[in-house]
Amino acid sequence: MFRKELKMIQPLHDLLLNWKVPPSSIETVGHHHNVYKVKSREKTFYLKKRLNSSVEKRIEELLLTSFLLENGLPVERPLLTVSHQPYVRQHQVFYSLYQALKGVPVQVYSLTSLKMVGTYLSQLHGSLKQYVCKFEVEEWKVETHLREWISVQDSTLIERWREGFLGRLNDWSFSYSKLPHQLVHSDCHPRNILVKEERVTGIIDFERIRKAPRIADVCYFLAGMLKDQVKQGEDEQIECIHTFMEGYQSDGTLTQEEKELMPFLVIIFLLQYTFFYNQKGYSHVVSTYIPFINRLLNSGDYERVFQM
Numbered sequence: 177m178f179r180k181e182l183k184m185i186q187p188l189h190d191l192l193l194n195w196k197v198p199p200s201s202i203e204t205v206g207h208h209h210n211v212y213k214v215k216s217r218e219k220t221f222y223l224k225k226r227l228n229s230s231v232e233k234r235i236e237e238l239l240l241t242s243f244l245l246e247n248g249l250p251v252e253r254p255l256l257t258v259s260h261q262p263y264v265r266q267h268q269v270f271y272s273l274y275q276a277l278k279g280v281p282v283q284v285y286s287l288t289s290l291k292m293v294g295t296y297l298s299q300l301h302g303s304l305k306q307y308v309c310k311f312e313v314e315e316w317k318v319e320t321h322l323r324e325w326i327s328v329q330d331s332t333l334i335e336r337w338r339e340g341f342l343g344r345l346n347d348w349s350f351s352y353s354k355l356p357h358q359l360v361h362s363d364c365h366p367r368n369i370l371v372k373e374e375r376v377t378g379i380i381d382f383e384r385i386r387k388a389p390r391i392a393d394v395c396y397f398l399a400g401m402l403k404d405q406v407k408q409g410e411d412e413q414i415e416c417i418h419t420f421m422e423g424y425q426s427d428g429t430l431t432q433e434e435k436e437l438m439p440f441l442v443i444i445f446l447l448q449y450t451f452f453y454n455q456k457g458y459s460h461v462v463s464t465y466i467p468f469i470n471r472l473l474n475s476g477d478y479e480r481v482f483q484m
Contacts, residue, residue: 188212188223194257194264195273197221220276221255226263226383229270232311237272237382238262239310240359247303249296250378252277279370279377285401287419289374294423296376297364297397301390302428304359316362316388319349322444325451348440355389355434362386364393365400391434391441394424398438399445406468410475417481439479443469 192199197216202223205211210225226234234254241253254262254272264271282293326342361368362384370377398417405413424430430438446469453461472478 191264191266191271192216192223192273194259195255196258197273214273222274222276224272224274224383226270226272229383231263231265233383234261234263234270234272236309236311236313236385240307240385241382243307244300244303247306249300249303250277250376251382252378252380274380277370277378277380279372282366282369282371283404285405285416286374287415289371289376290401290416290420291423291426292371292374292376293369293397294420295426296369296379296423297393298424298427300361300379301358301393304361305390307359309359313359313385313387315357316360316386316392318388318392318441319345319444322448322451325448325455344440345444348437351433352389352437352441355391355437357387358390359385360388360390360393362388362393362396364397366397366404367400369397389434391430391438395438395441396445399442399449402442402446402472403449403465406464410471410477414477414481417478418484421482421484435482438482439472443473446472 188202189199192214197214199214199216201215203213205213205222210227212223212225214221214223238254238256241251244251245253252274254274256262257264262272282289323342323345361379361382363381364379368381369379398420401416401420402413405416421430446465450461450465450469
């Protein structure tokens with residue numbers, strides 16, 4: 177195993193010279209096999225392998241993150257190589273290097289940090305709305321994979337509510353498509369938001385910027401939070417949602433239509449998590465998450481918290 181990992185990492189030493197970053201150490205980051213943590217001259221960097229990318233996407237990420245930094249938002253921006261490019265391309269694979277931001281990913285959901293994250297995300301959306309893309313950006317179709325996965329699931333737990341849920345999904349989808357679309361992060365899960373001493377220090381991974389209603393980012397974060405809190409009490413979950421929403425609306429008010437559509441959008445993302453893990457062979461996730469999702473669907477407090 178060590179030889180295999182050494183063989184994989186050795187070529188990265190030469191690759192990093194494109195940024196004049198001589199590494200003292202390189203290691204993979206947890207289960208993220210396309211991300212490498214690099215130590216060099218007492219600084220920390222992250223080298224990220226960007227699969228299925230393009231020159232246009234790499235340049236757009238640089239332009240966008242530069243714009244956000246100019247607007248006072250701390251974000252992860254790709255560093256330029258000695259040839260003034262935000263990437264190195266080897267065959268069909270792109271590599272981008274980023275200097276590490278301060279802070280750690282959101283893992284502990286204190287009410288103070290949740291309010292800060294909500295405020296930060298609102299400010300981010302305000303800046304993203306002003307940004308003009310240089311290249312075409314695809315739409316984030318949040319329900320596409322969900323419909324595909326529901327159609328092939330054979331679990332009796334899913335069969336019990338599939339028909340009714342799809343009926344609600346069709347009605348919801350029509351209203352959702354009418355909301356204003358703008359540029360969004362589209363990968364705004366808690367692990368991509370960094371905090372230090374309960375304050376947001378930045379957001380990372382602008383690899384998948386897309387266009388969608390702004391509530392897509394909001395609900396994706398909330399789904400990631402609830403996924404982590406599946407074993408917590410309902411009162412605690414509701415309080416966390418309420419506090420985050422307070423933070424988000426402190427810098428701008430959500431419309432009544434957005435608030436009405438958000439509870440179901442969170443459910444959509446939770447189902448996507450559930451089916452993804454089930455596809456990977458973690459069948460126990462379905463038996464844990466489906467009852468949790470059903471409880472949210474049947475909870476009056478869950479829907480009401482978005483109206484506050």
